[in-house]
Amino acid sequence: MGSRIVATGRATPRTVITNHELERRMDTSDEWIRTRTGIAQRYALCTDESLVEVAERASRQALARAGMKPEDLEAIIVGTVSSDFGFPSFACQLQHRLGLNSIPAFDVAAACSGFIYALSVADATMRAGEWSRVLLVGADALSTMVDWNDRSTAVLFGDGAGAVVMVREAGQRGVLGSILRSSGEYWELLSVRNRGIQSPIDAEARANRDDAIKMKGPELFKIAVKSLEDITRKVIERAGVSLDDLSLIIPHQANLRIINAVAQRLGLGAEKVFTNVDRYGNTSAASVPIALDEAIESGRIRDNDLVLLNACGGGLTWGANLIRW
Ligand SMILES: CC(C)(COP(=O)(O)OP(=O)(O)OC[C@H]1O[C@@H](n2cnc3c(N)ncnc32)[C@H](O)[C@@H]1OP(=O)(O)O)[C@@H](O)C(=O)NCCC(=O)NCCS
Secondary structure: OEEEEEEEEEEOOOEEEEHHHHHHHOOOOHHHHHHHHOOOEEEEOOOOOOHHHHHHHHHHHHHHHOOOOHHHOOEEEEEOOOOOOOOOOHHHHHHHHOOOOOOOEEEEOOHHHHHHHHHHHHHHHHHOOOOOEEEEEEEEEHHHHOOOOOHHHHOOEOEEEEEEEEEEEOOOOEEEEEEEEEOHHHHHHEEOOOOOOOOOOOOOOOOOHHHOOEEOHHHHHHHHHHHHHHHHHHHHHHOOOOHHHOOEEEEOOOOHHHHHHHHHHHOOOHHHEOOOHHHHOEOHHHHHHHHHHHHHHOOOOOOOOEEEEEEEEOOOEEEEEEEEO
């Protein structure tokens, strides 16, 4: 027995912030942002919006596409570091919005690797026979945690949610394997002191600068490239397949230069790497499921394709999932 993704969905806050809008707010330029990151716009959660509501929309879309009702679910797992509350978890808030009671609902906090970690947890638990139908969500709103005066981080992040429905199933298709890694040694490369939504772009009051996201971008860049190459090779090798067998990689959408550098090291052409960072920015744990949903919608993934998901983020955490679609 294994687990298989049978449907996907995605949702974003309603406000689009273009690079030109940021040019008006800080000392930056569309040209700098595009050439250093590949980002042209991002969605930003505003003060009158709720990230749980965004996640609910993505979840309901995935459930409808799976032909399921919320009542069919046996567990909810959310990869997120953006809950409004220390507790209850984001997953419990989402469970309530979906009108469910009593099934397990919990968060996995691994920053940008949150969805990759959550997928590995769901797959292992389903293989063990515990659940048959699981809702898995990646949802984050890191734009609400930046210091809007710090141009080196404020331009990078966007908000959103992606959802998948997984079912327990026998057969060749489904999750072939996952590998997860963390290195607390590097925790100071990317961190935010307080949890939760603090400083939406339209808020009048700004969070204390010390509470905003802190990032050592250039160091992080180098480690991200190395660790993503390494984890991709390891999960491929463990599954007994080769890089040539891969149909598509869906990488975490942090920065186009990171994505291209990893693809180049792996010897993969652009046709094998999905990107949408230009329209979303770095949506943290939401980036992989949003990209997966777009890849399916645009016909880039077909039955029996070999698909690899990978991500690296604060922690540092990194990981990869290999899927026979
Ligand atoms: C943040 C990042 C884009 C910066 O790119 P970089 O090429 O390393 O640029 P640097 O930080 O060396 O800065 C170069 C110059 O651009 C300036 N700069 C930084 N942000 C800028 C902005 N938004 N607009 C204009 N100039 C900017 C810097 O002040 C610096 O100027 P200086 O040379 O006069 O000191 C890059 O390091 C990166 O993407 N790192 C990984 C970040 C990431 O993806 N984190 C999440 C991982 S999950």
